[in-house]
Amino acid sequence: MDGVSWSARAGETVCLLGHSGCGKTTLLRLIAGVERPDSGSIHIDGEAMSTPSRFVPAERRRVGMVFQDYALFPHLDVLRNVMFGLHEGTRAQRAARAQAALDRVGLAARAHHYPHMLSGGEQQRVALARALAPAPRVLLMDEPFSNLDRRLRDRVRDDTMALLREAGITAVVVTHDPQEALCIADRIVLMHGGRVEQDAPPQMLYRQPASLFAARFFSVLNEIPGEVRGGRIDTALGSFDAAGLSDGPAVVGLRPRDIVTASDGVAGTVTDTLFLGDLTQLRVRIAGHALPLTLHLPAPPTVRPGQVVHLRADEAAALRFPASPNV
Structure with a gap:
């Protein structure tokens, strides 16, 4: 970590976004108290969890955690899996709280099923119920939807985020998927090499990236060198x-x-086309630029490789950066 500093407001969903190895999961483990930082401080609800002179252990932080693999106990039924994180009250009281958490995620009827009897989406919701049952001050989620297939992932993700927002829960979500971050985050903390590259709401990060690295992260980017x-x-x-x-x-x-x-644009030659369903991708080579430019057009292909087309850029949407050999 290199001078990492950011905060989450109450009820906010913050996504830690970045490539593998950039420090996302390490940050989550530091917040949870699973690891101890060498320097700096971590505060939750204004209370110091970790400073050079103080360290609050994980079990006393009131932090919920949902892991990538859900970490459900196969020998315990769903109700007892959710009860596992509850330590206060009688067994009946803990069972009632666990049942209420299952009801909250729509799995009350599955309380006495075992994890292997559930679908992937249901297992994810059990893990969420277990994390919510102790009423955590903040919920940490490490790639929570990555083990689900695409269609199920979108539905479970949307249902989960709707539940968190309805309950006003502060959440920190680790992901490497930029589209997922754009969909679910109130704010994105983009990580790069152990430091914060940019910390901003999704629309600002997409439309006003602070660096070429940030701009590249969210989509294919045609990078055209020039001179000011x-x-x-x-x-x-x-x-x-x-x-x-x-x-x-x-x-x-x-x-x-x-x-x-x-018709009034710069002439170029189509090198290839690709049908993408709602879009057609063209790659076009223009004079003075080493690589073909990539275009997405909202129509079936009407041109073929080798054909000459004319291109024009939307100047208002163009992103500008000083040239840097280090990016």
Whole structure:
């Protein structure tokens, strides 16, 4: 970790997003108290959990955790799996709280089933109920939907996030999937090499990325080198407003939807097409640019490889960055 600092407001869902090895899960384990930081501090509800002189163990932090593999005990039925995290009150009281948590996630009727009798989505909801039963101050979720197939993942994810928002639960979710982060987060903390690359609401992070790394993370990005002169960036695809950049080398970033075919545009040759259902992907080579540009057009393909088309960029959607050999 390198100077990582961020906070979550009450009831907010924060996504820790980044490639494998960037520090996401380590941060989650530090918050949970499973690992102890070498320096810095962690506070929950204003109470110091970890400082150079104080360390509150995991069992006293009132932090819930949902793991990637759910970590359900195969020899315990669903009710006893949920009861496992409850330590206060009589057995009857703990069973009642566990049953209420199962009811909350729509699994009251499955209380006496065993994990192997449940679908993947149901197992995920049992893990969620177990994490919610002790009424945690914050819920930590480590890639909680990654083990589900695509269609089921979307439904379970949406149901889970609706439940958390209805209950006003503060959640920190680790994911490497940018689309998932955009769907579920109130705020995204984008990690890169053990540090925070950008901390912002999803729309801002997507539309106003602070770096070329952040811009690349959320979609295919056409990166067109250029030169800033007199407030404009001159590139092989045309001239763009420099948006405050100093004179010198620069990069214009354009997502596939931000380049369209137009009769008055820059000429290029189609190298290949790909049908994507609602979209058609074109790759087009233009003079002065080393790599073909990628376009997504909302129509069936009407051109073929080898055909000449004319391209125009949406200048308002263009992203501008100073050129950097380190990115």
